[in-house]
Amino acid sequence: MATEAKRVTDIGPPQYEQFLHPIIKDNYGKWLYHDSIKPGVLSHTGPAGTIFTVRCASPRLVSVNFLRDIMDLADKYSDGYFRFTSRNNIEFLLAKEENIDPLIVDLNAMGTLVGGTNNAISNVVHTQGWVHCHSAATDASGLVKAVMDELAEYFTSEKLPAKLRVAVACCLNMCGAVHASDIAILGLHRTPPRIDNNALPNQCEIPTTVASCPNNAIRPTSIEGKTTVKVDEDKCMYCGNCFTVCPAMPLADPLNDGVSIWVGGKISNARTEPMFTKLAIPYLPNNPPRWPEVTDAVKKIVELYAANARPFERVGEWINRIGWEKFFDMSGIEFTKYHLDDFRHAGTTYRRSLHNRY
Amino acid sequence: MATEAKRVTDIGPPQYEQFLHPIIKDNYGKWLYHDSIKPGVLSHTGPAGTIFTVRCASPRLVSVNFLRDIMDLADKYSDGYFRFTSRNNIEFLLAKEENIDPLIVDLNAMGTLVGGTNNAISNVVHTQGWVHCHSAATDASGLVKAVMDELAEYFTSEKLPAKLRVAVACCLNMCGAVHASDIAILGLHRTPPRIDNNALPNQCEIPTTVASCPNNAIRPTSIEGKTTVKVDEDKCMYCGNCFTVCPAMPLADPLNDGVSIWVGGKISNARTEPMFTKLAIPYLPNNPPRWPEVTDAVKKIVELYAANARPFERVGEWINRIGWEKFFDMSGIEFTKYHLDDFRHAGTTYRRSLHNRY
Amino acid sequence: MADDLKTPLLDELEKGPWPSFITDIKSMAGKNDYCKDLLGQLEKSYEDKRGYWKHGGLVGVMGYGGGVIGRYSALPDEFPGVSHFHTVRVNQPSGWFYTTDALREIMDIWEEHGSGLTNMHGSTGDMVLLGTRTEELEPIFRALTAKGWDLGGSGSDLRTPSCCVGPARCEMACYDTLAMTYDLTKSYQDELHRPMFNYKYKIKMSGCPNDCTAAIARSDMGIIGIWRDDIKVDQAAFAEYVDSGMDIQGAVVDLCPTGCITVEGKEINIDDSDCVKCMHCLNRLPKALSPGDDKGFAVCLGAKAPIVEGALFGSVIIPFMKIEDGDFEPMHDLIERIWEFWDEHGTSRERIGEFIERISLATFLEGIGEDPSPKMVKAPRDNPYIFYEEYYEEEGASASEE
Amino acid sequence: MADDLKTPLLDELEKGPWPSFITDIKSMAGKNDYCKDLLGQLEKSYEDKRGYWKHGGLVGVMGYGGGVIGRYSALPDEFPGVSHFHTVRVNQPSGWFYTTDALREIMDIWEEHGSGLTNMHGSTGDMVLLGTRTEELEPIFRALTAKGWDLGGSGSDLRTPSCCVGPARCEMACYDTLAMTYDLTKSYQDELHRPMFNYKYKIKMSGCPNDCTAAIARSDMGIIGIWRDDIKVDQAAFAEYVDSGMDIQGAVVDLCPTGCITVEGKEINIDDSDCVKCMHCLNRLPKALSPGDDKGFAVCLGAKAPIVEGALFGSVIIPFMKIEDGDFEPMHDLIERIWEFWDEHGTSRERIGEFIERISLATFLEGIGEDPSPKMVKAPRDNPYIFYEEYYEEEGASASEE
Numbered sequence A, B: 001m002a003t004e005a006k007r008v009t010d011i012g013p014p015q016y017e018q019f020l021h022p023i024i025k026d027n028y029g030k031w032l033y034h035d036s037i038k039p040g041v042l043s044h045t046g047p048a049g050t051i052f053t054v055r056c057a058s059p060r061l062v063s064v065n066f067l068r069d070i071m072d073l074a075d076k077y078s079d080g081y082f083r084f085t086s087r088n089n090i091e092f093l094l095a096k097e098e099n100i101d102p103l104i105v106d107l108n109a110m111g112t113l114v115g116g117t118n119n120a121i122s123n124v125v126h127t128q129g130w131v132h133c134h135s136a137a138t139d140a141s142g143l144v145k146a147v148m149d150e151l152a153e154y155f156t157s158e159k160l161p162a163k164l165r166v167a168v169a170c171c172l173n174m175c176g177a178v179h180a181s182d183i184a185i186l187g188l189h190r191t192p193p194r195i196d197n198n199a200l201p202n203q204c205e206i207p208t209t210v211a212s213c214p215n216n217a218i219r220p221t222s223i224e225g226k227t228t229v230k231v232d233e234d235k236c237m238y239c240g241n242c243f244t245v246c247p248a249m250p251l252a253d254p255l256n257d258g259v260s261i262w263v264g265g266k267i268s269n270a271r272t273e274p275m276f277t278k279l280a281i282p283y284l285p286n287n288p289p290r291w292p293e294v295t296d297a298v299k300k301i302v303e304l305y306a307a308n309a310r311p312f313e314r315v316g317e318w319i320n321r322i323g324w325e326k327f328f329d330m331s332g333i334e335f336t337k338y339h340l341d342d343f344r345h346a347g348t349t350y351r352r353s354l355h356n357r358y
Numbered sequence C, D: 001m002a003d004d005l006k007t008p009l010l011d012e013l014e015k016g017p018w019p020s021f022i023t024d025i026k027s028m029a030g031k032n033d034y035c036k037d038l039l040g041q042l043e044k045s046y047e048d049k050r051g052y053w054k055h056g057g058l059v060g061v062m063g064y065g066g067g068v069i070g071r072y073s074a075l076p077d078e079f080p081g082v083s084h085f086h087t088v089r090v091n092q093p094s095g096w097f098y099t100t101d102a103l104r105e106i107m108d109i110w111e112e113h114g115s116g117l118t119n120m121h122g123s124t125g126d127m128v129l130l131g132t133r134t135e136e137l138e139p140i141f142r143a144l145t146a147k148g149w150d151l152g153g154s155g156s157d158l159r160t161p162s163c164c165v166g167p168a169r170c171e172m173a174c175y176d177t178l179a180m181t182y183d184l185t186k187s188y189q190d191e192l193h194r195p196m197f198n199y200k201y202k203i204k205m206s207g208c209p210n211d212c213t214a215a216i217a218r219s220d221m222g223i224i225g226i227w228r229d230d231i232k233v234d235q236a237a238f239a240e241y242v243d244s245g246m247d248i249q250g251a252v253v254d255l256c257p258t259g260c261i262t263v264e265g266k267e268i269n270i271d272d273s274d275c276v277k278c279m280h281c282l283n284r285l286p287k288a289l290s291p292g293d294d295k296g297f298a299v300c301l302g303a304k305a306p307i308v309e310g311a312l313f314g315s316v317i318i319p320f321m322k323i324e325d326g327d328f329e330p331m332h333d334l335i336e337r338i339w340e341f342w343d344e345h346g347t348s349r350e351r352i353g354e355f356i357e358r359i360s361l362a363t364f365l366e367g368i369g370e371d372p373s374p375k376m377v378k379a380p381r382d383n384p385y386i387f388y389e390e391y392y393e394e395e396g397a398s399a400s401e402e
C-alpha cells in the first residue's frame, strides 16, 4: 500500500488531447463539413482528411465485460480511439471507410444497434431507478429497455420528421432531461410522505425540512415531547424534496407510485427557442417488467408524430403548429384537470386570447 | 317636487332600439360588408341598403355646448342619429352619401377633425388627470391634446402600416387601456407615500391598508400610542394602491412625478394574440402645458414605426419581428436596469435561449 | 366670470389642430362657477405640477351604493366653485347609440344641475356627468329617471356593461352584443346599483375576435363573438379582390398565423381545421369572407389593470356558447354560478382574475361546474407538481376519489 | 453464484432488439456478489414495485467532500452483496474521448475493487462506477489517481463540467469547448472536491446553439458558442445543394424563424442583421454555410430541474465573450464574481437560477458588475412597478442617485 506522502489529490481529469485520434488532432477546430453516410454513420471532413463515426447504442448501465468488448472492436477498427456521446451512445472514430461495415456486423453480433443519427430517436437519457436510488418511484433502465425495444426501428433508421429525444427519470428530481425532451417518462409518487416520528428528530434538521417543501405543506409539530413535522396532505404534491433532506419521510407506495408521460420539450435553438416538456398523461401504473401501458402510450405518440409532422418539425413544434386541442383529439389522450397548471406561474399558461381551433 | 311614491329606481338604461337609424334597424344582424370611402368615412351595406358613417374626433371631456353643436349637425345630416365609439369618437350615421362632404366641412369649421379609421391613429383612450382625480401623477386631457396636436396628420390619414392605438393614464390604476396599447403614456409617482400619522388612525382601516400593498411594504406600527402604518421605502414602488384605500398616504410629489412611455401592446386577435404594452422610457418629466419631452418621444416612435413596419404590422408585431435590441438601437432609447422586470413573473421575461441579434 | 380668469398655461392648449377641451370648458366658464373654478384650479395644477383634489367621500343617491364618484377640491377657499365636484355615472344605451332628442334632454338636466361638463364616455362605458354638488345628486337622479335613464356602477359592484356596435353596424358580429348588454344590465340592476361584491366586476361584449371594446384586456368578463364552423367564402367576390390588384399574398396569406390559407389563381382555400379565428383574412377581405353559420361567443374571465397582482388579460373559461331563441337563461345561470363561487371564496378587493389564479383554474372550474378543455390553456402544465385525487386503496386495485 | 438466482421478471428484459442491461449484469453475476445480489434485489423491486435502497450516508475519500454517493440496501440480510453499494463519480475527459488503453486501466481497477458495473456516463457527465463498499473507496481513489484520474463532484459543489465534441469533430464549434472544460475543471479543483456552495453548480459547454450538451436546460452555467458577424456562405456549395434536388424552400427558407433567407436561382442571401443564430440553415446546408469569423460564446445562468421553484432554462447573462490567445482569465474572473455574489447573498439549497429570480436580474447584474442589455430579456417589463433610484431633491433640479 502506498504511503501517505505519495497520496495525490486534485489532479483533475487527464488532458484530453492524448485521447484524440491523429486525424482529429490535425483537423481540430478546422473541420469543414460533415456528411451522413447511413443511419448511425457520419463522416467529418477537414483539411487533414476525413474521420468516419459509427455510433452504437449502449444501455449505459454497462459492465466491464461490455466495455471490454467495445474496446476490442475499437482496437480492431478505430486504432483504439472511441468516445461516448452526450446521450450515452458509443462512437467509434474510424480512419478507414472500409472498416465501417465490418464494425457494424460485429456490433450487431455483440447485441447492440447502430443508429441514432439525424432524424432518429437517439438513446434515452435516463437515471438510476430501482438499481441505485432511494428516491425512485419506478425503475429507469428497465423502462428504457422496454420502450426502446418498441422503438428500435426509429433508432436504426432516419425516417422521423426530425430528431426525437426521449428521457426517463425515476422521480421528480428529474436527473437528466425530462423537463426538455420530445417525449419524457417520469416516475412519480402520488401519496404524501409517511413520517417516521421516531427517527425524524434524530435524522433530520427541522428548519431545513420545513424549508424544503415547494408548497409550504410541512409544519413543525411536537409529538410526545419530541419535535417532529407534520404534512398538510391537501398541500402536498408528492415531490419528494422533503425526503431528499430528511430520510424519515419516505414516499414509496407500490400501489400508487407510477409513471407520467410528457411531450413537446426541446433544447436546441434550431428554428424555435428551447421548450419545456408538457404533461400528456398524468398517470400510468407501474407494470414491470415491461410497462406495457407506458410503451404503448409512447409508441402511439411517436407514430402519430411520424405520420403528421412536417420535415424538421420537432414534437413540440408540431404540436404548437396544430394546437394542443388537436393533439389531445388525435392522440385520444383525455384532457383532465391535472393538465391545468396550478404552480407558481400557472396564470401564464391560461389561454388569454380567442385563438382556438374549433 | 315629486312625492316619494313616484321615485323610480333600477330602471336600467333605455332600450337601444329606439336610438337606431331605420336603415340600421332593417339591416340589423344582416350586414354584408363594409367599404372605406376615405379617412374617417365608412359605408356598411346590407340587404336593406347602405349606411354611411362619418367619424370625428372628440376631446371626450366635452361640454353641453360642444354636444349641442354636434347634435345640430346630426339633425342636419343624419336624421338625428349618431353614436359614440369605444374610443370616444363621434359617428354620424348618414343615409345619404351626398351629406358626407358638407358634414365634414361643418365639422372642420367646428374645430374638430374627421378620421381615425383603418390604418390611422384613432382617439386616445384616457382618464381624468388633474381635472378630476385625486390620484393623478399627471394630467390626462392636456397630454392627449398636446400629443394629438403632433399626431393629427395620422388621424386624418390612413398612411400608417396598421391601426395605432394610443392611451394615456394618469396613475398606475390605468383607468383605460395603457396595459394593452400600441403606445401608452403613463403618469407615475416616483417617491413613497408620505404618511399623515394624525389623520391615518381615523381615516384608514389598518388591515386593509397593509393588505393593499402589492409588495408587502406596509407594516402596522404605533406612534404615540396610536396605531398607524409605516412604509418600507426600499420595497415601495409607488403604485399608489395604499392611497386608494387610505387617504392619509398621499404620493403627489411635483418634483418627481412624471410620465413613462410604453409600447407594443395590442388587443385584437388579428394575426397575433393580444399583447401587453412594454416599458420603453421609464421617466420623462411633467412639463405642462405641452409636455414637449413626451410628445417628442411619442412622435419619434410613431415615425420610426411608420418608416419600418410592414403592412398590417402593429407596433408590437413589428418590434417582435425585428427584436427589442433593434428597437432600442433604432429609437436611440437607452436600455436600463428599469427595463428588466422584477415583479411576480419576472423570470418568464428573461431571455432563455440563444436567439439574439448581434 | 371668465373675464377675470388668467390661464396662460391652459391657453397654450387652445393651439393646434386637435379639438381643445380648454376652449370647450372656457365656453362654459361664463355660465357657471364650476367651470370657472375648475379652470382656475387646473391652471394652478399646471403651474405646480400636481393635482388638487381630495380623496372622494361617500356620496350618492338614496338606496344606491354606486354610480357617483365623490370629489372635493383641496383648495375650496380659493376655488369654491369646485369645492364639491362629484361625478354622476349614467348608464349609456347599448352600443352608445343616441338620438339628438334623447341626449338633448340629458344636456338640459345637466346644465341645470351641474357643471355642464361630461365625458362621452367614461372608460368603462358610462356617460359621465362631471362635476356637481352633493345636494344636486338626488334632483339629478329624479330628473334622469323621469326621462328613462338610470345610474351606472362604481365601487365593488357590477359595472356598467358595454358592447361594440356589433349587429347594429358590423358584418362580423357573431352574436347580438346590444341585446346581451341590455339584458344583462336590466337583469342585474341590484348588483349594478348596490355594491356587495368582493370588488368591481366589469362585463364587456365584443361581437368578434377583433374585440372592439377591448374586452380581453379591460373586463372581468369578456363575452367575445366566435364561430365554430367554416369561414364562409364568396369566390366571386374574392376574384374581384384579385382583379383589383390587391397584394393578396403579402396582405393576407402571409399574415395568417397558422398558414392555413392557399390561393390558386382566383380561388381562395382555407383549411378551417387549422384556423384560429384570428379575423385577419376576414378583415382584409370583408366582401369575400365572413364568419361561419355556427356562431356564438366565448367567455373570458379575469382581465384587469395591474393593481395588485399585475395586469391580466381575460382567459377562456367557456370556449363556446350561444343564445338560442332569445333565451338568456343559460348566460344568467353561468354568471350566477361565477358570482356565487367568487362571493363565497374570494377575498375583499380581489378581482376575479386574481381569484382564479390564487385558487387555480382547475379548482375554479370545479367550483362553477365546468369541465376542463385544452381550449382554456396555451399548453398543459410543464411542472410535475400534480395534486392527484384518485388513488388506490390498500385493499384492491380500483381507483377511488377522495 | 448466478445459477441459484431466479429472476423471471428481469429475464423478460433480455428479450427484444435493444441491448439488455440485464444480460450484461448477469454476465457479471458469476463474478461477484455485488451483481448477484443486485439482480436479486432488483427482481424483488420488480415484484413489489418499489425500490429497496436506503438514503445515502456521508461516505467519501479523505479530504474530499464530494465524488461519492453513499448507498445501502434496505434489505442487507437478504442481499448482503449490496449492503454497501456506493457510487464513485470519476471525472471524465473533455468530450468523453478515450483510448482503449486508458479505459482498460480503469476497468481493471474497478473489477478489482467494485461491482464492475458502470454508467458510461452519468447525466452530469461523470464516469460513474456503480457499487462498492466503504472500505474500497480509498484504495480505488489511490489506484485511479495513480493512473491520472480524479473524482468528480457531488453535493453542494461545482459539479464535473462537461462539453460537446466541439472543435474535435464538429464544424459548427464557435469556441474550444474541450479546452474550456479542461481549464475550468483544473482551475476549480477545490470547488469541485470540497462542497462549500449554497447548492450544486453545474457547468456545461456547447460549441454552438444546437446545444448538444443541453447546457440551456441542465447547467447552472451554460457556455454556448455563438458568432456575431455574418454567416459565411460558399455559393458554389449552395448551388450543388440546389442541383441535388433538395427542397431548399421547404427545408430551409420556410423554417428560418425570422424569415431572413431568400434564394434567387442558385444563390442564397441571408439578411444577417435579422438572423438570430438559430443554426437551422447551417444544419441543413453544412457545406455551404458556416458560422462567421467573430466567434465566441454566450453565458447563460440558472438552468435546473423543477425542485423547488420549478424548472428553469438558463438565461443570457453575458451575450457575447471570447477567449483570446488561450487566456482564460476573463472567464475565471466572471465565474468568481458570480460565485462570490451568490455565496454572499444566496441561501442554502438555492440554485443560482432561483437566486437570480428571487433578487431580480437587475440586482444580480449590479452584484456581479455587468450592464443590462436587451439581449438578456424576451421583452422589457410590462408592469409599472418600477423601483426608481434616481430622483430629484427638494432643492434643485438635478437628478441624484440613492
Ligand code: SRM
Residues within 6 Å of the ligand: A034, A042, A084, A085, A086, A087, A088, A089, A116, A117, A118, A119, A122, A123, A125, A162, A163, A165, A177, A180, A181, A182, A265, A266, A267, A268, A269, A270, A314, D095, D163, D164, D165, D166, D169, D170, D171, D172, D210, D211, D212, D213, D214, D283, D284, D286
Ligand atoms: C455527438 C453529439 C455531441 C457530443 O458531444 O456527444 C452530437 C453531435 C452532432 N449534433 Fe447534436 N449531438 C449530440 C447531442 C445533441 C443534443 C443533446 C441531447 O440530445 O441531449 C441536442 C439537443 C436536443 C434537443 O434539441 O432536444 C442536439 C441537437 C442537435 C441539432 C438540433 C436538432 C434540431 O433540429 O432541433 C443538430 C442539427 C441537426 O441535426 O440538424 C445537431 C447536429 C449535430 C451534428 C450534425 C453536428 C456536426 O456537425 O457534427 C452531430 C451529429 C448529429 C447527429 O447525431 O445526427 N445536434 N444534439 C451528441 C450525440 C447524442 C447522441 O448520442 O444522440
Ligand code: SRM
Residues within 6 Å of the ligand: B034, B042, B084, B085, B086, B087, B088, B089, B116, B117, B118, B119, B122, B123, B125, B162, B163, B165, B177, B180, B181, B182, B265, B266, B267, B268, B269, B270, B314, C095, C163, C164, C165, C166, C169, C170, C171, C172, C210, C211, C212, C213, C214, C283, C284, C286
Ligand atoms: C366603431 C368601433 C366599435 C364601436 O362599437 O365603437 C370599431 C369599428 C370597427 N372596427 Fe374595430 N372598432 C372600434 C374599436 C376597436 C378596438 C378597441 C380599441 O381600440 O380600444 C380594437 C382593438 C384595438 C387593438 O387591437 O389594440 C379594434 C380592432 C379592430 C381590428 C383589428 C385591427 C388589427 O389588425 O389589429 C379591426 C380589423 C381591421 O381594421 O382590419 C377592426 C375593424 C373594425 C370595423 C372595420 C368593423 C366593421 O366591419 O365594421 C369597424 C370600422 C373600423 C375602423 O374604424 O377602421 N377593429 N377596434 C370602435 C371604433 C373606435 C374608434 O373610434 O377608433
Ligand code: SRM
Residues within 6 Å of the ligand: B126, B127, B128, B132, B133, B134, B135, B173, B174, B175, B176, B177, B244, C069, C071, C087, C089, C119, C121, C122, C123, C124, C125, C126, C127, C128, C152, C153, C160, C202, C217, C218, C219, C303, C304, C305, C306, C307, C308, C351
Ligand atoms: C372615470 C374613469 C376614468 C375615465 O376617465 O374614464 C375611472 C376613474 C377612476 N377609477 Fe378607474 N376609471 C374608469 C375606468 C377604469 C378602467 C377601464 C375600463 O373599465 O375599461 C380600468 C382598467 C380595467 C380594470 O378595471 O382593471 C380602471 C382601473 C381602475 C383601478 C385599478 C383596478 C385594478 O384592479 O387594477 C382603480 C383602483 C381601485 O379600484 O381602487 C380605479 C379607480 C378609479 C377611481 C375611482 C379612483 C380611486 O382611486 O378610487 C377614479 C375616479 C376618478 C374620478 O375622480 O373621476 N380604476 N378604471 C373610468 C370609469 C368611467 C365609467 O364608468 O365609464
Ligand code: SRM
Residues within 6 Å of the ligand: A126, A127, A128, A132, A133, A134, A135, A173, A174, A175, A176, A177, A244, D069, D071, D087, D089, D119, D121, D122, D123, D124, D125, D126, D127, D128, D152, D153, D160, D202, D217, D218, D219, D303, D304, D305, D306, D307, D308, D351
Ligand atoms: C447519477 C445521476 C443520475 C444518473 O443516473 O446519471 C444523479 C443521481 C442523483 N441525483 Fe441528480 N443525478 C444526476 C444528474 C442530474 C441532472 C442532470 C445533469 O446534471 O445534467 C439533474 C437535472 C439538472 C439539475 O441539476 O437541476 C439532476 C437533478 C437532481 C436534483 C434536483 C435538483 C434541482 O434543483 O431541481 C436532485 C435533488 C437534490 O439536489 O437534492 C438530485 C439528486 C440526486 C441524488 C443524489 C439523490 C438525492 O436525493 O440525493 C441521486 C443519486 C442517485 C444514486 O443513488 O446514484 N439530482 N441530477 C446523475 C449524476 C451523474 C454524474 O455525476 O454524471
Ligand code: SF4
Residues within 6 Å of the ligand: A127, A128, A129, A133, A134, A135, A136, A137, A169, A170, A171, A172, A173, A174, A175
Ligand atoms: S431522478 Fe430521482 S430517483 Fe432517479 S436518480 Fe435522480 S434522484 Fe434518484
Ligand code: SF4
Residues within 6 Å of the ligand: A192, A193, A212, A213, A214, A215, A216, A217, A218, A231, A235, A236, A237, A238, A239, A240, A241, A242, A243
Ligand atoms: S413531498 Fe414535496 S410537497 Fe409533499 S410534503 Fe414533501 S416537500 Fe412538501
Ligand code: SF4
Residues within 6 Å of the ligand: B127, B128, B129, B133, B134, B135, B136, B137, B169, B170, B171, B172, B173, B174, B175
Ligand atoms: S388612472 Fe389613476 S389618476 Fe387617472 S383617473 Fe384612474 S385612478 Fe384616477
Ligand code: SF4
Residues within 6 Å of the ligand: B192, B193, B212, B213, B214, B215, B216, B217, B218, B231, B235, B236, B237, B238, B239, B240, B241, B242, B243
Ligand atoms: S405606494 Fe404601493 S408599493 Fe408603495 S407602500 Fe403604497 S401600496 Fe405599497
Ligand code: SF4
Residues within 6 Å of the ligand: C164, C165, C166, C167, C170, C171, C172, C173, C174, C206, C207, C208, C209, C210, C211, C212, C213, C225
Ligand atoms: S368586435 Fe367585431 S363585431 Fe364588434 S364592431 Fe368590432 S369587428 Fe364588428
Ligand code: SF4
Residues within 6 Å of the ligand: B271, C255, C256, C257, C258, C259, C260, C261, C270, C274, C275, C276, C277, C278, C279, C280, C281, C282
Ligand atoms: S381567420 Fe386568421 S387564422 Fe383563420 S384563416 Fe383567416 S387569417 Fe388564418
Ligand code: SF4
Residues within 6 Å of the ligand: D164, D165, D166, D167, D170, D171, D172, D173, D174, D206, D207, D208, D209, D210, D211, D212, D213, D225
Ligand atoms: S453543440 Fe454545436 S459545436 Fe457542439 S457538437 Fe453540437 S453542433 Fe457541434
Ligand code: SF4
Residues within 6 Å of the ligand: A271, D255, D256, D257, D258, D259, D260, D261, D270, D274, D275, D276, D277, D278, D279, D280, D281, D282
Ligand atoms: S441561423 Fe436561423 S435565423 Fe439565422 S438565417 Fe439561418 S435559419 Fe435564419
